[in-house]
Amino acid sequence: MSEAALALSLFFHIGATVIWIGGILLVTFLVVPELNRVLADQPALYQLLRRLHKRFGPLGNLALAVLIVTGLLQMSADPNYEGLLQFNNRWSQALLIKHILLIIMALAGLGLQLGVAPALERTSLLLEHGKGDAGEWRRLRGREQRLTRLIAALAVLILGTSAWLTAI
Numbered sequence: 001m002s003e004a005a006l007a008l009s010l011f012f013h014i015g016a017t018v019i020w021i022g023g024i025l026l027v028t029f030l031v032v033p034e035l036n037r038v039l040a041d042q043p044a045l046y047q048l049l050r051r052l053h054k055r056f057g058p059l060g061n062l063a064l065a066v067l068i069v070t071g072l073l074q075m076s077a078d079p080n081y082e083g084l085l086q087f088n089n090r091w092s093q094a095l096l097i098k099h100i101l102l103i104i105m106a107l108a109g110l111g112l113q114l115g116v117a118p119a120l121e122r123t124s125l126l127l128e129h130g131k132g133d134a135g136e137w138r139r140l141r142g143r144e145q146r147l148t149r150l151i152a153a154l155a156v157l158i159l160g161t162s163a164w165l166t167a168i
Helices: 003-039 043-077 090-128 134-167
Strands: none
Touching (some): 003 043, 003 134, 043 090
């Protein structure tokens, strides 16, 4: 890979990292706790959280796709890369750990996006119209928060393994 192509790949990779991991951490630890504190169990909270998910979800997924493509390009260009399923050096072993963390994170994200989020959206819509079960909403929100915190923790671990890879 040419120096210019590598620089462009790194630019998009870093930008996507800022959007994806920065967004996850910002929403998880700043935005949502404040929304919960200010709006408590008001219908506006349900609507705002639903809209926040709809806005960030596609952007986060696009950033993740960019990370995967640019990461694969950079991996194949790295002199430490010895080939598919070759883990003969510390760099490839650290990369394996990073990929395992990414897979766990992707599975948690899929569970959140395909399981918890739709159920939470349905319950939120019902609550907005005075027909929902607030207990069910709290149970789903708890599950959503646990998955979101897991994803945030995995994001930090992935950043750590990225730093480790760079240092090797």
